[in-house]
Amino acid sequence: MAPLRSFVEVLPESHFPLENLPYGVFRPSAGGSQAEPRPGVAIGDYVLDLSAVAAAGLFDGPLLKKSSCFSQTSLNKFLEMGRPAWKEARSTLQKLLSADEPTLRDNADLKEKCLFPMDKVQMLVPMVIGDYTDFFSSMHHAKNCGTIFRGPENPIAQNWFHLPIAYHGRASSVVISGTDITRPRGQAYPTPNSPPYFGPSMKMDFELEMAAIVGPGNELGHPIDVNDAADHIFGLVLMNDWSARDIQAWEYVPLGPFLGKSFGTSISPWIVTLDALEPFACDAPRQEPHPLPYLAETKHVNYDIPLEVWIKPSGHEHPSLVTKSNFSHLYWTINQQLAHHTINGCNLRPGDLLGTGTISGPHEESFGCLLELTWNGQKPLSIGGSSRKFLEDGDEVIFTAACKGNGYNVGFGTCTGKVLPSTP
């Protein structure tokens, strides 16, 4: 099938052709912080303002015609409406933006109201996040961390192969791509006979993750079947689960990570829908032991999403590539994660964020964090001539991802953040 054509220019390398149409929330820069946030989709180098499209009466399908979901400051209401509304919106927008469709193409006034150059908008966290959960679903990451911290014998705990391990993360400190991240202060392991270290983290790291955005939730006490899970997931974003390894190592026994993580988590602004990712579905890894019935899915798939991490040290002109991984390395699928999350009756709400955990591949070049890439600082990495054990002040970390279609990309743009020095 030939790529779809839009009247909005979409360069061949763009992440945002008509096949993608990812959702975000933005504010036109011209309005400053006064301008109301509103939902939009990305098309080429433009953002289509969905509140303006709705106001013009162009959502004419049965589910969206009378809905106020696009005159909200977040996507939560649209997320709650579920897959039928998402499909209706996608088909309306693909038609509206297509090269053959005059409605918007030939209406200069309307185009002026609806289309904003991407560099003239400010992107915001697109949903109210009631709860953020972070999984631990890459076997390679689990194995590497276990080996580094507990040695090569039984690096992966027995439970890991039976359930998608996860912990609750901090929702308040989830920030949008581009937000600077201040190096956290905290306690770290004491040396024998001395008090614990206290000061700026000396082992600040990134974690290459993606995260699912929950659509319709479930009532407390009513689990979601693994084979229905996909209908509760709207789409995916890139996520950097910034981590302070020294703080984490000292605090995490027995209740898990806390301050080693909660100082910031960055997400990319554009939610790529599962509908847009459908052409990139691929078999997920075979699971042995076979999962318990509540985790056994009839369609056990991942998506082929190539992932890259680049680091640009302060003063460097160009970023350097530090790892290449792929979403398809996940052992536990996002559907299994969601089904497991609710099996005890826990309720999910629209807008909840489910991080995959660090996505490491089998080889050194595909490890998803510096802890693994430098083997806990033992093998420093060369980054454009600088040496790195962990992140230094001024380092900018850039995640990017794009699925390669036949003549087009379905991309995620970037998820970036720069490390600021600790404040006293």
Add this chain to the structure above:
Amino acid sequence: MAPLRSFVEVLPESHFPLENLPYGVFRPSAGGSQAEPRPGVAIGDYVLDLSAVAAAGLFDGPLLKKSSCFSQTSLNKFLEMGRPAWKEARSTLQKLLSADEPTLRDNADLKEKCLFPMDKVQMLVPMVIGDYTDFFSSMHHAKNCGTIFRGPENPIAQNWFHLPIAYHGRASSVVISGTDITRPRGQAYPTPNSPPYFGPSMKMDFELEMAAIVGPGNELGHPIDVNDAADHIFGLVLMNDWSARDIQAWEYVPLGPFLGKSFGTSISPWIVTLDALEPFACDAPRQEPHPLPYLAETKHVNYDIPLEVWIKPSGHEHPSLVTKSNFSHLYWTINQQLAHHTINGCNLRPGDLLGTGTISGPHEESFGCLLELTWNGQKPLSIGGSSRKFLEDGDEVIFTAACKGNGYNVGFGTCTGKVLPSTP
């Protein structure tokens, strides 16, 4: 000082005299689910409707006169205003409700609008909870759990005495007292050579906790000083952190508790303010090793709050007392908890919930959960003639607490919940 007198009848054993005035959010039962939730304070067996008091123009202080904080469906806006507004509200309400003050006392119409019998209202979770954190601050609880799970040598991990250990909990499943709790299903430890158990939890437990409600929050990257922490805490509630010990034991390595907790957490409806608790302040336990400077407070106090847990098995006419503990057993104070929570820059928001962790005292009669009381089921407890290792379906668990003043109580009412059988 003689007890304060209100024109509303307050029986001597009441938890809610003029000295208390705890805050909640309620809906008059007469209106059904149509009636708007609104803030109220408890006085004797009545609830004073703060939206009606505000509408009548009776909040005449400089901070509250023009505020819409009491015409909200949650307390978040009032929480955000901070201690000066809280003090102003307390002084206005103590005057308005006092026996000598005619404004409300002698206005039958207004009384009809403002005062609802407590048994004619439905209480709701009084704030939007952005994030819920659960600490682990009773040394006796930490020691007992460590001994049960890892043996009597070094039951408490080295880090415990240096920092208030905590984990992120699940905000979506925090429910109001009186909500039934469905027994969770989940995985538990396999026996050798068998797959993990899957089914209804066989070790369902309560955890006797209290929780602090955050007032004004902090900006990401800007920690709160431990000596300012009290100004960021509005008050306390009772909290039952329902726990499934078998699910928890199997899942919690290495990232901490997840589904063993997230099926439900109950809180009592009335937030007792730190101002009301002030007369019950008492020295907190001496800390050795001395805490790091960021945790060293000039005023290291707890509150003397006697706590009780009662269980009423299905079919029993009366509940039986199963434990008596006290808030003052906490090793880490709520101010230390809050300061630690933000030291890495993590931002708190108004309405955040900070659980203390299970509050166990030094003696068997003061242990705060069945895990400790029955020593993981090894020493069943007799409850009104029934034997209990863990909770059974139909058991109602009732927490209550009241500080004993000179001729009055400052009480918390109750935090209750009944265990429903697991659904298939």
